[in-house]
Amino acid sequence: MEGQTTRKWKILFADDNRELNDAMRQIFGEHGFDVVQAFDGDEAFEVYCSERPDLVFLDYLMPKMDGVDVLEEIMAVDPHALVVFITGEGSEDTAVQAMKAGAKDYVTKPFSIQYLIHIARKFIREHELVMENARLREKAESYRDSLVTITETMGEAVITIDAQGRIQFMNLMAKKLWGPSEEMQGKPVDVLVPDPNVNLYAEIKESTGAQEGHYQNEYTFRKADGGIFLGLLSASSLKGAGGMGDIVLVIRDLTDIEMMRRQVINAEKLASLGKVVEGVAHEIRNSLTSLGGFSRRLSRSVDENSAEKVYVDYIIEDVKRLESMILDIEEYVNYTKIHRPNYAPTHIEDVIENALIKTFGSGKFSQVTYTVNIAPGIEDIYADHDFLVEAFWHLFVNACESMDGKGTLKVDVTSHPNYVIVDVIDTGKGIPSSEIKEIFNPFYTSKARGAGLGLSKVYMIIEEHGGFITVNSVVNEGTRMRVFLSKRRGHGPVIPKGA
Numbered sequence: 001m002e003g004q005t006t007r008k009w010k011i012l013f014a015d016d017n018r019e020l021n022d023a024m025r026q027i028f029g030e031h032g033f034d035v036v037q038a039f040d041g042d043e044a045f046e047v048y049c050s051e052r053p054d055l056v057f058l059d060y061l062m063p064k065m066d067g068v069d070v071l072e073e074i075m076a077v078d079p080h081a082l083v084v085f086i087t088g089e090g091s092e093d094t095a096v097q098a099m100k101a102g103a104k105d106y107v108t109k110p111f112s113i114q115y116l117i118h119i120a121r122k123f124i125r126e127h128e129l130v131m132e133n134a135r136l137r138e139k140a141e142s143y144r145d146s147l148v149t150i151t152e153t154m155g156e157a158v159i160t161i162d163a164q165g166r167i168q169f170m171n172l173m174a175k176k177l178w179g180p181s182e183e184m185q186g187k188p189v190d191v192l193v194p195d196p197n198v199n200l201y202a203e204i205k206e207s208t209g210a211q212e213g214h215y216q217n218e219y220t221f222r223k224a225d226g227g228i229f230l231g232l233l234s235a236s237s238l239k240g241a242g243g244m245g246d247i248v249l250v251i252r253d254l255t256d257i258e259m260m261r262r263q264v265i266n267a268e269k270l271a272s273l274g275k276v277v278e279g280v281a282h283e284i285r286n287s288l289t290s291l292g293g294f295s296r297r298l299s300r301s302v303d304e305n306s307a308e309k310v311y312v313d314y315i316i317e318d319v320k321r322l323e324s325m326i327l328d329i330e331e332y333v334n335y336t337k338i339h340r341p342n343y344a345p346t347h348i349e350d351v352i353e354n355a356l357i358k359t360f361g362s363g364k365f366s367q368v369t370y371t372v373n374i375a376p377g378i379e380d381i382y383a384d385h386d387f388l389v390e391a392f393w394h395l396f397v398n399a400c401e402s403m404d405g406k407g408t409l410k411v412d413v414t415s416h417p418n419y420v421i422v423d424v425i426d427t428g429k430g431i432p433s434s435e436i437k438e439i440f441n442p443f444y445t446s447k448a449r450g451a452g453l454g455l456s457k458v459y460m461i462i463e464e465h466g467g468f469i470t471v472n473s474v475v476n477e478g479t480r481m482r483v484f485l486s487k488r489r490g491h492g493p494v495i496p497k498g499a
Contacts, residue, residue: 343383
C-alpha cells in the first residue's frame with residue numbers, strides 16, 4: 001500500500017452527492033485513510049468540530065450552508081485547519097474567495113481520484129511538518145524564556161561573551177554590578193578587572209578550550225561605582241550552532257564569604273588573646289592590690305608638705321589608673337566569653353535615645369550639643385536592645401572625647417533596602433588615615449587613659465547583628481562613623497554602594 005503512516009489520517013468529505021461521497025469513503029479507506037462524511041453545510045461544520053479531521057474536502061454547493069460559509073466557520077474555530085475546496089467547472093471566482101477565506105487549495109470537478117489521494121497525503125505531510133515546527137519553535141521560545149527568567153533571578157552575575165571576548169548579554173545582577181547592557185555591550189570582558197596585568201579573556205579562552213570547555217578561578221573585580229570585590233568566576237563554552245565560540249561567565253560575589261572568613265579568624269584571635277589577657281590581668285591585679293595598699297599606708301605616714309608625699313600621691317594616682325584599666329580589660333574578657341545576645345524586634349529610635357541619655361546624663365559632656373535626625377518609616381530591626389545601647393554609647397563617648405568635650409554631635413538615621421544606617425558625626429580632631437584600620441583592634445588607643453577596648457566592643461556587637469561599620473575622617477575637621485544594622489536576622493553583610 002502506498003504511503004504507509006504511523007497512524008491513520010482522518011479525512012472529512014463534505015458533499016451532498018451521496019454516491020460520490022460514498023465512493024470517496026470507500027476508495028480513501030482502501031488507501032489507509034479514516035473517512036468521515038457530511039452531506040450538508042451544517043453537518044459538515046458539526047462533524048469537523050467533533051472529529052477534528054486532518055484534512056477536509058469541502059464542496060461549494062451544499063444544502064443549508066454553502067461551502068464558503070462552512071469554511072469561514074471552520075477557520076473561526078481553528079485557523080490552522082487544512083481545507084481543500086471543491087468547485088464546479090467555471091467557478092474560479094468562488095475558488096479565489098475560498099482561498100482568501102483560508103482554504104489550502106481547490107480542485108475542480110470532474111477530478112481524478114488518484115490526484116485527490118496524492119494531494120491529501122502531500123498536504124497532510126506538509127501541514128504536520130509545519131505544525132511540528134511551530135510546536136518546536138514555541139517550545140524553544142518557552143524554554144528560552146524560562147532560561148532568561150531563571151538567569152534574571154539568579155544571585156550571581158551572568159555574562160556571555162563572543163569569540164573575540166566582547167560582552168554580549170548581562171543578567172540583572174551583572175547590570176547591578178557593572179551598569180546597563182547598553183553601556184557594556186561590545187566592550188572587552190577585561191574591563192571587569194582592575195589589574196591591567198590580568199588578561200582575563202586570554203585565560204578564559206585558553207582554559208575553556210583545554211579543560212573540556214570549563215574554567216573556574218577567583219579574581220578581583222571592579223564595579224561600576226569604582227569599588228572592588230573578590231569574585232569566583234566560572235566559564236563554560238556555549239553549546240549549540242548559534243553560539244559558536246561564545247562563552248558563558250557566572251561570577252559569584254565572595255564578599256560575604258570573605259567577611260565570614262575574617263570574622264572566624266578574628267574570633268579565634270580574640271579568643272586566644274582573651275586567655276592571655278585574662279592571665280596577665282589577674283597577675284597585675286594582685287601586684288596592684290599590694291602596691292596600692294602599701295602606697296596609701298605610706299602616704300599617711302609622711303609629712304603632708306614633704307616631697308615624699310608628692311611622690312607617693314603620684315604612685316597612688318597611677319595605681320588608680322592601672323586599676324581602672326584592668327577593670328576595663330576584665331569586663332571586656334568577660335564580655336567576649338559569656339555574653340549572649342537576646343534578639344527581639346527593636347526600635348532604633350529607642351536605642352539612640354537611651355544611648356544619648358547614658359552619654360549626657362552625667363553632665364560630663366555638657367558643652368557638647370547634639371542633634372538627632374531620624375527618617376520617617378524606619379523599620380524595626382531584630383537586635384539585642386541593651387547591647388546596641390552599649391555600642392552606641394561607646395561611639396557617642398568616643399565622639400565627645402575626640403572634641404575635647406566641646407563641639408557638635410550629629411546622629412542621622414536612614415534606611416537602606418537591607419539595612420538601617422546610623423551616622424555618628426562629630427566635629428572633633430579626626431583620625432589620621434593611617435590609623436583608621438587600627439581603631440577597632442583591642443588595646444589600640446590614642447588616649448592617655450583607658451585600655452582601648454570601647455571601639456573593639458562596638459565592632460564585635462555590630463558584627464554579631466549582621467552589620468558593619470565604615471569610617472570617614474578628616475584630621476582637624478571631624479569623623480563620621482557609619483553603622484549598618486541588618487534588617488534580616490542571620491544575614492551577613494552585603495556591602496551597599498557608597499558605604
